[in-house]
Amino acid sequence: MPKTVCIVGAGPSGLAAAKSLLHDVPAGTFDVTIFDAQSRIGGLWPSSRDDTASQVHPLMVANQSKHTVQFSDLAWEEGSPDLPKAWQVGLYLERYFQAYCQGAKLSLGNRVEKAEALPTPEGVDAGSWRVQTRAHDGQVKEHNFDCLLVASGFFGRPLRPSGVAADSDVPVIHSSEYRNLPALLGKTPGGGGKILVVGGQMSGIEIAGTIAAHLSSAVHSPGTCSIANADRYSIHHIIQRPTWVFPLHLSPKPALSAPPFLPLDLGSYNLSNRSYPLANKEGHISVEAAQTVHAIYRQTVGSDQSLFSAKVAVGGDDTKNPPYLAVSDTYLEFVRTGLISVSHGKLQSISGNTATIIPAGEQTNDVAAVVLATGFEASASVSFLPMSIQNTLSICPTDLNNTLALGFHGTCHPDVPNLGFVGFYRSPYWGVMEMQARFVAALWAAGGPSSSLPPAMRAALSNDTSIDRAIQLRADPRASQFPMGDYPWLMAEFATALGLEISPPLEKMPQLPPTNKEMNILTPARYPPKSPTDFQRSETAKALQQTEAAAWAGLTSGKFVAKAVFRSLLGEWKLERSLVSKLPSHPSGHFSGTAKFLLRDGTRDGRETEFDNLEKNSDVGLEYLYVEEGDFKASNGLTFRATRRYVWRYNELRDKLSVWFVKTDDQIRADYLFHDVDFAVAEQDDGKGWRATAGHLCIDDFYDVNYEFRFQAINLKDWRLAYTVKGPKKDYTIDGTYRR
Template sequence: MFPQARQVGQYLAAYSQRYIPRDMLRLGHRVVKTERLTGSDVNCKWKVSWVKGSRQNTTQETTPQTKIESEDFDFLVVASGYFARPYLPVLPGLEHFTGQAIHSSTLEKGRAGLSTIAETTPQGNTVVIGGSMSGVEAASALALRESSLRLSTYLGSGSPQKNNKVYHVHSRPFWTLPTYLPCETSEETVPFLPLDLAMYDLSRRPPGPVEYTLGPLSEEKIAKTNDYFRSLLGAEYERYGHPHQQSPLAKADPQPEWVAIGNDYAEFVRSGGIKTVMGRATSIHPQSDTRIASMKIETAEGSQILEDVTSIVMATGFTPFDSLSFLPDDVLSSLEYNTSDPFLPLILDKGGTLRSEIPDLGFVGFYRGPYWGVMEMQAKFLGKEWAAEDNTPGEGDAKNKSERELLRILRQPSVDVRRAQFPMGDYVGLMETFSKDLQIERTLSSGDDSRTGPVIPARYAHGQEDVEARRTLDSLRAISCQDHSTAAQAAASLAVFRALHGTWRYTQTSATGERVGSGTVAFIPRYPSNEIHDREYVLETRQDEVSAGFQVSSVGRAVFCLSEAGTRESNPGIQVYDVTTDRDREESRLAYRLHLTPFYREEGVGEYVINAERVHANAAEEPTARGIRYTFHFQGVSITEWECVQVGDRTSENNTNSESQSELLWQNIYKR
């Protein structure tokens, strides 16, 4: 549902094999120059020159001995994107720091780099700089690394680890969105849907034509967006998933808040695994051991010093300029090329697709915003434009000029000109505008209401005979349906699993309501111990007992695992293992699975409930007369309280043939 980078690569390789003749691709070639040919006797408009070379030496300079090849073409598409070169800010003192200092794009985020980092880097704190997508991702990955390192000491696999901190330094408030969001579809049910299906639903647009919006944001629009996230995510989640929303800096400069995606970030902040600092890193001061330094941060309240820093991760984005270096200077001038603004280096028409004065040059994916659907539309639009006999500027020229002027205004962000994180981020409006220009009729999502359902590329396929589009739409309907489908199970399982992270206090009561015990449970994340699982917690239970007037504590351990796509033995969901641990190894045995039901509305605004039944791994081990059930109470995307109860069957004393009825045996109630 949310593929990793390697899975996207596999998809693109399969797409290429299916649709693109091999002789059309020339990989491992670096374009060094392009020339736009002009004149009445010129048939081809572009001469493209390149050198052969591996992917590793794409920035290598050409020499007189370098063999340059060239060929002429009718049209040129620039599809090299924004992420040409990692951006590394200049920080005084960084040149003397010999600890780890890397860009987030090179960060090893999995278990593979765990031992290497632990052996080569002295124990100390890590600072992640940057508050956008990669900042949240990097901080979460490093917090998981630290959590896994601390848990590994329980098995005697290394020396006791210092409680190293992960600081996340960001310059503005931002919202962190989990990958699944609650989506109200009726009065009774509230399913969890992938965030793009929930956010890019046509029903969220106001009545009337869906128009593409571009330009500065008003204070009213910013406030409306914040209110939407606040109502969607809930007040409990906002405390940790919306860092520094009350900062004086945010109040003094009401710029649009940014958005990042991360399932684990907010709960790591809650548990202390990530320490957020709103401000700007201004200098680094290495110690006598230059692998360790302090870092100075300027905040709205003054200077702050982060001590014992041994690793710095620059989650500071990319610059797009290398992606344009092969274009002629006169063409770049016509495109209003500006190297001082990496957000808007060019001023383009038609949703970032071309410039009408240079109709034989097109762009696909050269913008910042949601990509897949828009890139398909941009490619289709260029195909239509270039297939036409007359592709000179026409009726849309006035609209193009208006769009250009709005882009020029956005190049000057200030208190008065508030620029969104993604200047072309109106995904729904952009898709709808392209569909009108291309005369593609959007496929209905369900029923006959044309203004409902999410905007996805499959709804804008050419014709109804597209087998792949139909397959995708069928899959979409399965995701959205309110039943026990595999997709619904996967969504509910991830939503519950994510929200359990952290420590809970519980009380246990008997069938008569008498309090018989209390304690805490802590869900501590670590790298999955088996590749069939995507996420894993070590569950530590400490039960307080009264014995001879003294308070003592007993400890139990289990492992909760999540398989998002399922395994050969079971559908997607949560599996629980009993664990025995000694100094040398950990042994686990699958104890049971959780079978979850879709959400339903509870009394009270914004409150939802999901139930789960414990299904034993071995049916023979499951008692026939009693079972354990879980109930998770949600506000937005956070679990505010959950219950675990054991019930048994009892039969009416007056009629032994009557149906069995459920009887509560004991109940645990868990709260933060």
């Protein structure tokens, strides 16, 4: 008879668990049932851009690429973006369920409310579980299972700090509840004010950048503004300590003025940069280790971040503390523009529309709304377990990182052999989730931690210190941001226990500093199933090909450079431009002023056919309204005020940057294409940055355009735009330099 297994949760952890129980052990070993309180699979991940009921915003961009956000034996569909949005991750999970989980009984709309560990009959190795579920209509049922697998996720209940009442005079929401400005501010008088964002780690940085982008779009988009007086709102971000902020694309060669770019995780998980045997780099962080990592981060971003604001600079004694990291393409530039202001401290209270920040007692007036990016209480995800079991697992609701003390990297506990966990920790990289699922399936298939286990697995459990380590970290002031954050080490630990070998790269890979070895990128597909089917073998190969192709394209053909340039243009630049005319009818002169790149949602103007033909759930991305203003001093002595406007766009599917003319009668709307920006890959770095060219024929006049984009690590330091215009009545050259 197969063992019956109850899986709590149909998110990525639950689906990975179901797949392993059904396919990674002999067929018929387990009879699997999945319960989920939601009416769909996917957990946090919605499968439609209109699904706003999830804890994750459907348009949120994943902070790991599709090469990491995948399982070993299902590749992303061709044409999928390297950095998918949340709803696209949901669609991937639907495909995964169809491919591998059809053998499970799926019970959606049924919340597991209670799980009771039944007494162990004499002579039986393990007892069983009585599971109580409640349907949406209130119907309660009881079920018996041999094993219980918890895949209910680490983000159990939004955590709200004491002193910040939900019935405040201003709207107070958790960051997971934010969807748009009208929902946040729709019930306020609309007179403007500060949107207070509380929390300076991953979700705080991300939500502050997101709301800033929404404000910018509301102010600078054509048509009716989504909220009244949008230009009177700003963001006040309260953080306890500075955090390194990485964009979604980094460079493995940050010293170059024309650096190549890759999705941020491809370089981070390059095993050629690690020494062997792998040692765990997370958990307790010594002062020396902290300073080493801070130095690496500083080299990666090219500064201590003080060029954006002294409030976000990471230096001095900060470099002795364990580093914190967040991901956002927009946050730092919005700090530089002033749309986001930053205070250090903790929010003590909200009274009326005034916030008090301690320890300095700083008061922030004119608060219009509060967004709490204060994390989640994971203990809510295991509240259905009996208190005796919770005590056995050393539950500590106040420790947000080490809520439970679980064995072998968060999978099990020796005192409850028929209870397993998958994905119950912060930063559950998908490869580790899959490995956890394989480990629990193999453990239960062999009958638990006994002599029947394979030697490697028995040794792994015998030498495991995960439980003691989790308890020790609870009182460690030098605990890392993510105690289980060393992805390569965790993957290697599971592989050793399971007897899995990492597969080699498919092809020769590019060499990179500092080791000057070929890239050796860790992805889930590097650890395929032991006995793959033809379909699995094909999907694994496809996934590996996608990853290696992305690496080669980024390092040799300039892929992702257009995106890096587009991201880094945000904000205001000082512009100096000279005009040299060979015809007396057009005077020469010099322009001095500013150029602003004002971020907004992509618009339909000028590309109506393309826009209307987008597939369902497609995304047009973002664009800038470009506004330059200044004084032009002509060679004949005349000086006059001058301005011009364009729309700059980035097309992710084409990886193309383009510039558009604006309408003469409505200068915030795009009219028609001026030119595409074509980047040229240089043979060597000469200090002038990335070069790009473009051309445009305007009736009889031809514009020959040349760009130079010079980087300081991942951010534009300055850039140059020059073009020559020739025609029957025109013959002049314009050369402009943009600096922060």
